Amino acid sequence: MYSISNTIATAILNALHINYPLLDYLLTWVIASIALLIIIVINVIVLIYVERKELGRFMDRRGPFVVGPAGVFQNFADMFKFLIKEMILPENADGLGFNSTLVIIVASSLLIVAVVPEAPYFFYTNPDLGLLLAFAIFAIEPFAVVIAGWASNNKYSLLGGFRSTAQMMSYEVPLLITVISVALVAGTFNFSSIVTFQEKHVWLVGPLFIGFIVFLIAIVAEIERIPFDTPDAEAELVHGWMTEYAGVKFALFQLTSYVRSFAGAAIMVLLFLGGWEGPFLPAIVWFYIKVYAVFTLFVWVRGSLPRVRIDQVLNIGWRSLLPLALINIVIAALFKMSGVI
Amino acid sequence: MAEMWINMGPQHPFTHGLWTLRVKVDGETIVDAEPIIGYLHRGFEKLCENRTYPQIIPICDRLCYVAAMSWDHVYVSAVENMLDLEVPLRAEYIRVIALEIQRIASHLVWLSSFMTDLGNLTAFLYAMREREMFIDLLQALCGARMTYNYPRIGGLSQDMPRDFPQQCLKILDLFERRLKEYEYLIEESEVFRIRTQGVGYLSPSDAINLGVTGPALRGSGVPVDLRKTDPYSAYPDFDFEVCVEKDCDVYARYRVRINEMYESCKIIRQALKKMPPGPVLGKVPHHYPKGEGYARTEDPRGEAFFYVQGDGTDRPYRVKIRSPIFVTVSAAPKMLKGYKVADVPSIMGSLDMCLGESDR
Amino acid sequence: MAGIPTIVARREERDYSTLGLSEGRPPEELASAIKNKFQIDVKVKPRRRLDAGKIPREKLLEFCTFLKEELSFEHATCVAGNDLRRSFEVIYHLSSYSNRCMIQFRVELPRDDPSVDSISYLWGGANWHERETYDMYGIIFKNHPKLERVLMPEGTDFFPFRKDFKLLDHWKIDWEYKGKRPPPQPMIGEKPRDANG
Numbered sequence: 001m002y003s004i005s006n007t008i009a010t011a012i013l014n015a016l017h018i019n020y021p022l023l024d025y026l027l028t029w030v031i032a033s034i035a036l037l038i039i040i041v042i043n044v045i046v047l048i049y050v051e052r053k054e055l056g057r058f059m060d061r062r063g064p065f066v067v068g069p070a071g072v073f074q075n076f077a078d079m080f081k082f083l084i085k086e087m088i089l090p091e092n093a094d095g096l097g098f099n100s101t102l103v104i105i106v107a108s109s110l111l112i113v114a115v116v117p118e119a120p121y122f123f124y125t126n127p128d129l130g131l132l133l134a135f136a137i138f139a140i141e142p143f144a145v146v147i148a149g150w151a152s153n154n155k156y157s158l159l160g161g162f163r164s165t166a167q168m169m170s171y172e173v174p175l176l177i178t179v180i181s182v183a184l185v186a187g188t189f190n191f192s193s194i195v196t197f198q199e200k201h202v203w204l205v206g207p208l209f210i211g212f213i214v215f216l217i218a219i220v221a222e223i224e225r226i227p228f229d230t231p232d233a234e235a236e237l238v239h240g241w242m243t244e245y246a247g248v249k250f251a252l253f254q255l256t257s258y259v260r261s262f263a264g265a266a267i268m269v270l271l272f273l274g275g276w277e278g279p280f281l282p283a284i285v286w287f288y289i290k291v292y293a294v295f296t297l298f299v300w301v302r303g304s305l306p307r308v309r310i311d312q313v314l315n316i317g318w319r320s321l322l323p324l325a326l327i328n329i330v331i332a333a334l335f336k337m338s339g340v341i
Numbered sequence: 342m343a344e345m346w347i348n349m350g351p352q353h354p355f356t357h358g359l360w361t362l363r364v365k366v367d368g369e370t371i372v373d374a375e376p377i378i379g380y381l382h383r384g385f386e387k388l389c390e391n392r393t394y395p396q397i398i399p400i401c402d403r404l405c406y407v408a409a410m411s412w413d414h415v416y417v418s419a420v421e422n423m424l425d426l427e428v429p430l431r432a433e434y435i436r437v438i439a440l441e442i443q444r445i446a447s448h449l450v451w452l453s454s455f456m457t458d459l460g461n462l463t464a465f466l467y468a469m470r471e472r473e474m475f476i477d478l479l480q481a482l483c484g485a486r487m488t489y490n491y492p493r494i495g496g497l498s499q500d501m502p503r504d505f506p507q508q509c510l511k512i513l514d515l516f517e518r519r520l521k522e523y524e525y526l527i528e529e530s531e532v533f534r535i536r537t538q539g540v541g542y543l544s545p546s547d548a549i550n551l552g553v554t555g556p557a558l559r560g561s562g563v564p565v566d567l568r569k570t571d572p573y574s575a576y577p578d579f580d581f582e583v584c585v586e587k588d589c590d591v592y593a594r595y596r597v598r599i600n601e602m603y604e605s606c607k608i609i610r611q612a613l614k615k616m617p618p619g620p621v622l623g624k625v626p627h628h629y630p631k632g633e634g635y636a637r638t639e640d641p642r643g644e645a646f647f648y649v650q651g652d653g654t655d656r657p658y659r660v661k662i663r664s665p666i667f668v669t670v671s672a673a674p675k676m677l678k679g680y681k682v683a684d685v686p687s688i689m690g691s692l693d694m695c696l697g698e699s700d701r
Numbered sequence: 702m703a704g705i706p707t708i709v710a711r712r713e714e715r716d717y718s719t720l721g722l723s724e725g726r727p728p729e730e731l732a733s734a735i736k737n738k739f740q741i742d743v744k745v746k747p748r749r750r751l752d753a754g755k756i757p758r759e760k761l762l763e764f765c766t767f768l769k770e771e772l773s774f775e776h777a778t779c780v781a782g783n784d785l786r787r788s789f790e791v792i793y794h795l796s797s798y799s800n801r802c803m804i805q806f807r808v809e810l811p812r813d814d815p816s817v818d819s820i821s822y823l824w825g826g827a828n829w830h831e832r833e834t835y836d837m838y839g840i841i842f843k844n845h846p847k848l849e850r851v852l853m854p855e856g857t858d859f860f861p862f863r864k865d866f867k868l869l870d871h872w873k874i875d876w877e878y879k880g881k882r883p884p885p886q887p888m889i890g891e892k893p894r895d896a897n898g
Contacts, residue, residue, distance in 0.1 A: 057465040145599065159682075226460055227532050230683070305532050308462025309683045312535055331463070379852040384835075387862050545717045549775050549798070552826015565721035565798050571749070583722075635794065635805070637778065647779050648792065661781035661792070663830075671829040698851060 002125075005032040016300050024130060036124050040113050044258045048075050050292060051299045054306065058303035082251035090153055090244050097151030102249055104144040109256040112137050112263040119276050119284035131189040134267060135176060138222065138260075141183050142168040149241035160240025163230050163310050170317035171228075177325040178211040181332035182271045195275030203274040210212040211328035212272045214321050219264040221317065225298060228313055229304040265294040344372055346516040351380060357454050357669055358696025360670075362685065370682045378667075381700040387655035389660040394420055394494060394629055394651075395662070402488035404662065405698035407450050409642045410443035410479070410489050412698070417492040418573065419647040424494075424626055431619040432496035434576040438509075439482060439491065440574075440638075441605040445516075446475040447641040450596045451693040454526065455595070458686035459536055467523055474512045481505060485581065486695045513606050524599060537592040541676045541688035544589060551672035555643025555665050556601065557692055560588045560594035560599055564669025567639040574638075579611050591691040598693075601619050601641075629655055664698040725800035732773050738767060743804075755804035761808055762818045765795075769823050773799045777824035782834035782865045783807075789815045789840055795824075816841040819848075837862040 009027040052074050055061070089095060115130050115137070117123030127133055142165040149161020180206055183189050186197040200205055205212045221228040230240075242253050269275060269290040278286035308316070350361035359380040365373040383649040385404065389397050401416045402409035414436060421428060449472040456464035476486045480586055481502055483491035491498055527533055543553070545561045558565060566583040568576045584600035586593035631653040637646040643665025669692050702785040723789055732743040735753065739760065744752045756764055757759040768774040769861040774797040783790040796803040808817055819842035821828040831842045842848055850857060859866060 059463045060470060176561050229460060305530050308532050309536055382852040550825045552777055563717045563720055570801055571719040659783050663779040668826050
């Protein structure tokens with residue numbers, strides 16, 4: 001993406017007869033960022049459409065199939081509803097905490113997609129420690145969530161913030177241990193190199209199957225989807241830490257949820273499912289096919305299971321997933337040492 | 342963290358109807374609870390003192406709007422006991438069919454709201470879809486989907502349509518197949534089991550002492566079902582079982598209600614087969630003498646009881662309604678102590694609250 | 702990985718598996734037992750109903766204890782208040798699962814001293830029924846653990862179901878208002894409750 005935006009930027013600056021190299025560099029990155037945002041938004045819209053259609057099939061709802069041709073306008077109906085609502089700041093809420101945490105959460109979620117490459121030639125940036133960077137950014141959210149819950153001046157939001165932070169903290173550990181096992185086998189933290197490794201040898205879902213399962217469960221908990229939905233538990237806490245946010249702010253939180261789903265599914269595909277490898281079609285098409293398949297699995301799970309209680313969520317994280325992740329890392333070490341992979 | 346009182350309600354997504362539950366929590370564990378009701382109090386019993394006996398039947402539906410037919414039936418039975426009226430046998434059979442269809446519909450509403458509380462939105466829509474079939478049956482029978490106004494003092498207002506038995510049997514076959522599928526969908530998930538098993542313990546002696554009746558009592562191992570213990574209407578003619586579970590927790594009450602739905606299908610089939618011909622309205626009284634009468638039935642939620650006292654005029658002097666949910670909610674603190682705040686929706690959901698009858 | 706329940710199931714002393722399904726004692730025997738002890742005429746009605754007429758209010762607690770302990774009336778179905786214009790009345794309905802029958806009796810109270818013993822220590826199910834009777838009629842139940850209003854909001858100072866209560870007179874609503882606002886409704890509680898209850 002850098003080269004394309006570089007060409008566009010130089011073309012614009014030449015047309016305007018300005019000649020600062022620093023400006024050239026900045027404008028390149030600005031155009032690249034705008035392109036990234038457009039891609040993310042298009043992806044999110046398609047993801048929401050996929051989720052509505054699939055849930056509509058499961059739950060026998062009529063909306064997604066009747067509104068517009070093949071239900072395309074359902075998305076716009078939802079977005080429009082959010083846009084016309086009033087944005088409320090509660091009276092005793094801390095304005096700075098309330099608004100700034102929104103910005104932090106949205107920005108950090110968009111940032112994850114920036115470090116995840118989508119094809120060998122199509123990435124925003126591809127750092128050498130891309131894997132660690134992605135998970136470090138993933139982990140910014142719990143801080144902002146607990147501040148948002150506290151800043152809302154609402155007992156329910158506070159409880160929701162606590163639950164969310166506890167859940168995310170306890171699922172970070174098995175997640176990161178699994179990721180380390182992948183990096184151990186592949187020998188690198190760079191996403192593109194991990195995919196190249198999988199193309200050369202075998203998709204890592206085979207040998208590290210336990211790790212795949214742990215990663216799947218932990219990423220669903222990180223994204224706060226049902227069944228690990230307790231911070232957002234509608235039946236108990238109205239809407240958890242997001243309760244007091246109204247209108248466009250709430251729409252932005254929903255957007256973040258889908259962006260993180262996309263990022264989580266993309267990382268899972270890159271680490272375990274072979275990234276962009278596939279027979280006939282170009283790499284980027286295979287990447288998107290796999291990401292949407294993983295996302296369909298997330299929606300399927302959402303449609304079928306009830307919500308897990310918060311102390312049971314933490315039980316699963318610490319007592320079931322952590323030992324499995326440790327077993328997985330031992331298996332990965334054995335595979336690496338014996339030279340099979 | 343010190344103990345603090347949290348107000349859950351009155352406006353709260355999981356409270357079906359308007360009531361408040363104040364819980365005293367120590368961290369996440371509930372130490373004490375206090376339900377506050379009365380937001381929907383309409384002064385029903387005083388309202389009845391200004392209406393003639395037949396005029397009370399339409400407003401009895403509004404007592405518990407989810408199980409309206411059984412409240413109509415209780416009131417009409419109480420007045421018939423007061424007057425010693427003989428109800429024709431065909432009317433009794435059709436009343437039983439309507440009651441059992443209403444029981445299935447009411448339990449389906451319970452299922453959908455219970456699963457919504459737990460987070461499974463799919464079961465909510467599935468149960469509502471099945472309920473549509475039964476509401477359509479009741480609409481064929483009496484013309485209304487929710488507030489029926491169907492029984493009359495001395496029988497029923499109209500006979501059933503000619504093709505009602507075939508329609509009914511078709512729907513029952515379809516429903517039993519689908520209910521098996523939904524049972525499997527819900528119970529196979531470990532998440533459902535860990536949220537409902539071991540939660541909300543209510544011992545049998547506590548249940549009997551606190552006046553709890555209905556599925557909550559049968560889920561604690563006490564096989565008291567008023568259709569067998571104290572039979573009324575045409576129930577002695579039918580062969581069905583009392584659904585009892587021994588575990589005393591939320592899962593047991595869930596299983597009791599699912600089994601009751603199957604038993605209701607059995608009863609409807611037997612009633613349709615044995616239906617006697619004849620009139621559906623007996624002798625309609627014109628003069629209501631001084632006296633009193635009472636009747637109790639097995640509402641989908643417990644023991645519904647109606648006491649009517651007449652003073653010789655055409656309006657009653659005193660009407661008293663005992664609602665099962667009023668008493669079960671007062672027993673709720675016993676079931677909540679020691680569990681977590683996150684268990685409140687599943688425990689209160691298993692009691693199947695309908696505020697209309699509780700507040701009258 | 703089942704959730705560990707925080708309350709361990711207690712073993713029950715009694716076996717309830719046949720309660721309500723066996724015949725138990727016939728109602729005539731129960732009626733004669735009551736007559737022997739209290740000299741009250743109990744009428745036996747069809748479908749196993751008993752009607753014990755009026756009980757003097759001093760004997761109420763003794764009568765109820767006898768019913769619960771000896772004759773095993775385990776379930777208090779209903780406690781209703783009634784306003785006969787010269788006196789008050791409380792109507793009790795109790796039912797027995799073991800003997801499968803139901804008994805009704807009444808207690809008459811004078812209008813200037815409407816108080817009677819509470820049976821909520823014998824049957825916890827009568828607790829809220831007695832609160833409701835107090836709420837609607839003003840009948841005081843002595844030794845009740847928590848005699849407060851349950852259906853009407855707190856701070857209501859009238860008893861709605863009494864025969865001499867007329868709602869419009871109480872509020873004195875002026876239907877044409879004449880530029881004035883109608884009187885405000887009573888709020889729940891005089892002062893808001895805080896975190897300590």
